Every structure is written in structure tokens, then in C-alpha cells.
Amino acid sequence: MASPTRALGVEVIGATKSFGAFRALDDVTIKVTPGTVHALLGENGAGKSTLVKGLVGYGVLDHGAILADGREVHITSPRDAQALGIGMVYQHFTLAAGLSVEENLLLARGKLPWKIDWAAQRKALDAFMRRMPFRLALDAPVSSLAAGEKQKLEILKQLYLEQRFLILDEPTSVLTPQEADEVLGLMRKLASRGDLTVLMITHKFREVMAYADNVTVLRKGRFVATCAVANTNRDQLAAWMMGSDASLEAREGAAEDAGEARLARRTHSPDAPALLSLSSLSVVDDRGHAAVREASISVRAGEILGLAGVSGNGQKELIEALVGQRKVVSGEMRVEGAPYAATREEMTRLRVFALPEEPLRNACVAGMSVAENMALRDFDRSPLRRWGWWLDRRAMRARAERLIAEFNVRPPLPERAIGTLSGGNVQRAVLARELGQEVNVLIVANPVFGLDFASVADIHARILAARDAGAAVLLVSEDLDELLELADRIVVMAEGRLVYETAASVADRVVLGRHMAGHGDEGKPQPDEATVLHASA
Missing domain, CATH: 3.40.50.300 (P-loop containing nucleotide triphosphate hydrolases)
Structure with missing residues (x-):
């Protein structure tokens, strides 16, 4: 030097x-x-x-x-x-x-x-x-x-x-x-x-x-x-x-088990039904500019489809359309073959759940308790709502206590304001709400951004468990390492378009990075590209 x-x-x-x-x-x-x-x-x-x-x-x-x-x-x-x-x-x-x-x-x-x-x-x-x-x-x-x-x-x-x-x-x-x-x-x-x-x-x-x-x-x-x-x-x-080295060894063992599960899943039959399908979907941003341009993808039961891309290339707007926070300009969304417009009633009936980016801002009410936030999905239905008008707070608390224990939310206090929890525990609480029941489709965006090592491992394990239970998981992440670890297939979004697809097991970081930057080999057919751009439900 x-x-x-x-x-x-x-x-x-x-x-x-x-x-x-x-x-x-x-x-x-x-x-x-x-x-x-x-x-x-x-x-x-x-x-x-x-x-x-x-x-x-x-x-x-x-x-x-x-x-x-x-x-x-x-x-x-x-x-x-x-x-x-x-x-x-x-x-x-x-x-x-x-x-x-x-x-x-x-x-x-x-x-x-x-x-x-x-x-x-x-x-x-x-x-x-x-x-x-x-x-x-x-x-x-x-x-x-x-x-x-x-x-x-x-x-x-x-x-x-x-x-x-x-x-x-x-x-x-x-x-x-x-x-x-x-x-x-x-x-x-x-x-x-x-x-x-x-x-x-x-x-x-x-x-x-x-x-x-x-x-x-x-x-x-x-x-x-x-x-x-x-x-x-x-x-x-x-x-x-x-x-502690012991905790490291435990995580390494869990990672090895998860790796074997992913390998088994990647060899799973591709004939599993498509639970989430998008056809020529277009969405605009807050300024009225095209953010998502004729995107067509399908996510099958029991798989994680990873969506890669540099921030600002339409991923945020796509997720907002899927969870009902942004209108679709053209194209079609379907869940289990049925038309899907991301209304609250449809998300409940079709069992579509989501962990959006920054959940404290996008999926919670910070001043409300953990128990109340866990009830946001179904506070107006049985068993929480009785006789058409009465909110059973005892039932709400009992369910929150069960979910808190199951998802390891800390501190284990249902009455505590969710805005006072750490980032990892907010994520766990939202996952508990979204995964505490049968799930068909799980939409996840940058789920571990800014979280500590232990929280990352826990949340990744929850996402894999949902996949292994048969859910179709769309995982949007700006961390390529996360996608390579969790996803079964990876698609790349650049300038609002889906431009490339590959099986995660054979993905090349350099090739993915080139497409993320919008520098794919023009005029050359890309491996499996037609699969993602023209996938049929």
C-alpha cells in the first residue's frame, strides 16, 4: 500500500x-x-x-x-x-x-x-x-x-x-x-x-x-x-x-435444511396451478408516468417467485396495485383464475395476504395496540364481532396472545402500541396477522430491510414455511442475495418492464445485474424469458 x-x-x-x-x-x-x-x-x-x-x-x-x-x-x-x-x-x-x-x-x-x-x-x-x-x-x-x-x-x-x-x-x-x-x-x-x-x-x-x-x-x-x-x-x-458460536451453528443448520427444502421444491412439478396471474398489467406512478408496463407473470402454488430490480423501476407501484393501494390502468389480475381487483372483500375471500415494505407505515396503525393491529383483517367478522355490532376484546386479546407466542413477537404484550416495537418485531406481528390463517397468495416486499441478523433468519423461515404449505409467494427485494437464497424463480424488472427470467438454482449474478441495469443483450433470446413474459395462468 x-x-x-x-x-x-x-x-x-x-x-x-x-x-x-x-x-x-x-x-x-x-x-x-x-x-x-x-x-x-x-x-x-x-x-x-x-x-x-x-x-x-x-x-x-x-x-x-x-x-x-x-x-x-x-x-x-x-x-x-x-x-x-x-x-x-x-x-x-x-x-x-x-x-x-x-x-x-x-x-x-x-x-x-x-x-x-x-x-x-x-x-x-x-x-x-x-x-x-x-x-x-x-x-x-x-x-x-x-x-x-x-x-x-x-x-x-x-x-x-x-x-x-x-x-x-x-x-x-x-x-x-x-x-x-x-x-x-x-x-x-x-x-x-x-x-x-x-x-x-x-x-x-x-x-x-x-x-x-x-x-x-x-x-x-x-x-x-x-x-x-x-x-x-x-x-x-x-x-x-x-x-455465540452456538447460535451461529444453529442458524447454519437451519439454513442447510432450508437449502435442501428449496432444492426439493425446485425439482417440483411445474404443473402446479397458477394462483396469481398478471396479464399485460400497466400501472402509473404518482406523477401519472408509466411505472409498470404490460407486465405478465404467474406464480404457482408452492413456489417463491423473486422479483429483482434496482429501486425505482416499478416494483413499488406493482406491489401497491396488488394490495389495492394503486389503480390498474390496463391489463388483468387473477387469483385462482378469478378476476382480482384487490378489494378488501376479494383479498379475504381469495386468501391474499401481504407484507408490504415499511409495514409500520404501510400495514399498521402505530398508535393502536398489537392486538388491535392483529385484528385489522377481520375485526368486523366472527369470532371477533358478535351480534353484528359488539367487538369481543377478550377474543381479540386471546388470539393475539396465541399469535404473539407462535411468531415470537417481543415483548409479548398484546396491549402495547405496535409503534413502540422494534422493526423486526413489527414485521413478526404483521406476519402473524397475515399468516395466522390459511394463505393462497403471499405478497412480500423487502421484508427484512434494516433488520438484525436473527430477525432476518426468522422472517425468511416464515416465508419459506408459507411456500412449503402451498402458497404462491411473490417476493420483491432489492437484495439480490436474499432472492438467490429464497426464490425458486427470479424475474428482473427494469424501467417498468419484466425483461428476464431464470431458475434461481442456475442464476448468474453478473447476468442478473446486467439486466437490472437495463443492459441486457438486445436482440439475443434470453434463457426462459418467454416463460415469464408470456406465462399463462
């Missing part, structure tokens, strides 16, 4: 931060060597976000010291962090979509003169772009950029500000595999030549092993371990995150 020249080294010693009685960070120490890529791992709630917010000035630490290049510094605001050369690229884009690349770079400076000398600024930005390892057209509208290009622009903003220490928060969550490798490869290159130090928050072990020099693991607000990536492996990292 080249000797670091301008990369900033940062060390946090004894970081502590509390929110009321809850201690989010408890005496955490981490040292990030200049000119390296340092991965920060931990389950949801491990303290990662609290730690980096202390570094960028959005959450001042209660106790502890921060050292920059060996000198103690005080960071009380984002301006303090920026003055030290510390910047952050957030998980979600912070760009002005209606402006150009050039205008977004200038806005990043914060203070601008009342009159901008555009000729001088363009000359300076051209020189800046020529020094960068990747380039974007300065006059390109941000709205025209692909997700990978937007992520590059977020990084360019920080480099334009001459930051020397860059924090990346889940930097590849909206990128295709190829875009993710390109962006992280560039970060590794900048760090290796001493231009930059990178602290990367990620939940993907593959990225840690491929691009990080060192890794630190936090658990429940405490420091667990740090080491060179070359001296560890995925199993050890998972054990550190979870707290």
Missing part, C-alpha cells in the same frame, strides 16, 4: 451515548487507520449509526474522545466535521433532482456568492473531474442519472469538498452488483493511494471480505472485536455479531 499522504486517521476512545435510560453506546473504542477501508458491522441497534453521527456532528457524544491524526478534536456540529475533512454519504440520496450535476456540486459547498461566475466555476469543475477516478457530465440533469451514477455523484460531492475521511452508510443498497463493485473498487483505490480513509457501514459480508482492510463489530452498543479482514472469515464475523 502506498504511504498515506492526505488521508485522515480517526480514533474514537470510550464513546458513550444515552437516550434517556437507554444506552446506545457503551465505552466504544475504534481506530481507523489513514489510507484504509474499515468496515463497521453490527445488527440493527448495535450502535453503528449513533457512533458515526457523533463523528459527523449530528449527535454529540455524552462521553469519550475523538482524535483526528492523533490530535483530540471536538465535533459539535456538521460544520466542525466538515472543517476536519470528515464527510458522509448516506444510504438514501441527498441530491437536488431538478438540478444538474454541476449545480449539485456547487450546492454542496453551502456558502455561495450572490452572483456566480459560471465560466470560472465550470473551468474549476472540469479540472476537478479530470482528477477524479470516475466522471459524470457536468450538465447532466440528476433526474436522468442511473442509481449508480447518483451514488457516484454523492461521493464526488464529498471529494469536491476535499474530505479526507469518508463514511459510507450502506453504500450499495440501491446499486446493481456491477455498480456496487465499481463504486467500492474506486473507494478501495482512493484509500490505497492515500487520498482518502473510508469507514463503511454494511451488512454484506461479501463486501467486507472483498474491499475492507479492517473490520470492527459492535453488539448492543458495545465493542466486540476488531481485526484485519485477512485474519477472519464470515462465520467468525457472524458469531461476533450474534454473540
